[in-house]
């Protein structure tokens with residue numbers, strides 16, 4: 252298939268005010284999203300935040316309690332899964348164990364009455380794209396985890412659907428394979444040009460794959476943006492704490508002018524205010540420095556990761572982390588002082604957690 | 608695999624051998640008896656060596672009170688009971704395993720509870736009910752009664768097979784545009800083939816071996832072979848050799864099925880134990 256065809260095949264997706272209740276518990280509190288054709292869109296959030304539920308609503312596997320779902324501006328809220336022209340890769344892969352790899356991949360085509368010659372050709376093409384053309388005669392039970400994952404992927408792309416849904420497709424793979432497959436997946440998506448919605452709770456995966464990320468917290472979308480935007484300007488303290496490893500450091504302080512005073516120590520920040528107030532000050536571990544003047548802290552632990560090191564501190568009530576490429580000439584138990592470059596700070600309202 | 612512990616395996620073999628002997632003895636005895644003349648049967652002490660005869664088989668197959676029509680009766684009743692049982696049990700078990708509906712647990716318990724009632728308690732109500740609708744001594748009547756206990760049993764046995772299939776597999780099929788029916792046909796049923804085979808065999812054997820309902824609810828027209836064997840037991844005399852020959856004929860399909868489907872049956876008996884022990 253040509254790139255042109257693929258572009259035409261990809262759909263835009265929009266959901267409006269989607270609410271999902273299970274009995275008395277509400278798992279989605281009014282979710283709005285607009286996804287562009289051909290976009291690689293990642294739903295990111297902690298466990299139980301409603302990512303899978305949202306994906307299943309897009310697939311039509313889960314009815315909404317309220318709200319509407321549009322594909323290419325057509326209301327599909329009430330359409331059956333089979334009528335939406337979407338393909339999904341499940342976390343468990345959901346391969347049919349009694350069929351061969353070829354039969355698995357060909358199944359979606361067989362179900363719409365494609366002649367068997369065409370099915371065979373399409374199966375070969377899809378299998379080749381994901382690199383399992385040599386495994387067509389096996390059954391899923393005879394495949395490794397990575398090969399099963401590819402088989403599920405091939406079954407999804409064989410029909411050239413308008414929308415791809417992937418629910419943590421890499422979570423069953425080991426770390427190395429996950430990295431490799433991530434790159435391949437990215438290349439494959441670019442090559443196919445199909446709109447893709449990808450669920451993960453792994454922020455690194457989200458950062459590398461996504462055109463845009465929607466961050467879920469407790470059944471709500473708290474931020475939508477490019478990976479860079481979400482990383483550099485998190486909208487809430489939860490998002491800030493969720494994205495980035497090690498997690499962002501937070502301390503309470505009082506902000507006035509261009510200074511945040513933490514435990515009596517004034518720290519310079521770039522943003523300035525004329526309304527003094529209580530804030531949460533966030534600094535990423537990469538931005539923290541050991542300096543002569545700053546917040547006093549005691550080194551609790553030094554982890555040497557080979558190419559970098561992570562130093563943990565206790566500063567009053569708080570525990571902080573610093574990540575650095577070079578090994579600091581310090582040791583556990585040392586008393587040091589910490590600061591950061593003005594501009595590296597993230598300030599959040601102490602009450603609401605909203606970015607200031 | 609037990610090479611390291613010769614004693615243990617020897618002891619196990621001995622125990623199994625004794626057990627087997629106890630189980631097999633009546634069958635062997637019956638087999639021998641079926642080739643004896645009526646006089647040899649009554650010989651005391653019993654004779655192990657005798658001149659075998661096929662007279663008994665000739666009599667029960669071609670004689671005046673041939674059991675061939677009864678074998679046919681058994682076959683008709685068992686087959687139709689099995690057919691209808693499976694016809695209803697497969698979708699019912701699927702529903703029980705899958706669909707969410709109120710009182711699901713209660714209905715599951717009911718299905719099992721019917722298995723616990725002693726059948727004797729039901730025989731009179733069944734008799735009266737069948738009499739009311741003119742179902743005594745008819746194939747449909749007896750089949751219907753067999754369904755009342757084979758159906759719950761089959762459903763109960765099949766449910767665990769269906770429950771083993773992950774939900775997502777069906778959802779994948781729905782997204783692949785298979786629809787409910789084709790999902791069942793192409794994705795679900797092939798995966799429960801083993802369960803269907805086991806259940807079919809059990810249901811068939813149960814119906815084939817059934818005696819009590821057959822003797823009360825059957826009659827001159829519908830007389831399964833289990834009942835007909837008693838043709839050879841009368842007030843004046845009991846023709847043990849004929850009974851034995853009839854019994855051997857009646858057992859033949861059971862033994863054949865047993866040999867044929869050994870593996871499936873063992874798996875079915877241990878279905879609870881192996882659940883989840885297979886793939887994934």
Ligand SMILES: Nc1ncnc2c1ncn2[C@@H]1O[C@H](COP(=O)(O)OP(=O)(O)OP(=O)(O)O)[C@@H](O)[C@H]1O
Nearest residue numbers: 273276278296297298299300301302303304305452
């Ligand atoms: N059938 C259900 N009945 C009740 N609650 C449910 C049901 N399905 C999901 N939930 C709840 O909805 C919430 C969101 O679930 P969902 O599966 O969408 O989370 P998720 O973001 O995909 O999490 P994870 O990363 O763990 O997969 C969870 O709190 C979950 O307990």
Ligand SMILES: [Mg+2]
Nearest residue numbers: 302303304418
């Ligand atoms: Mg999930």
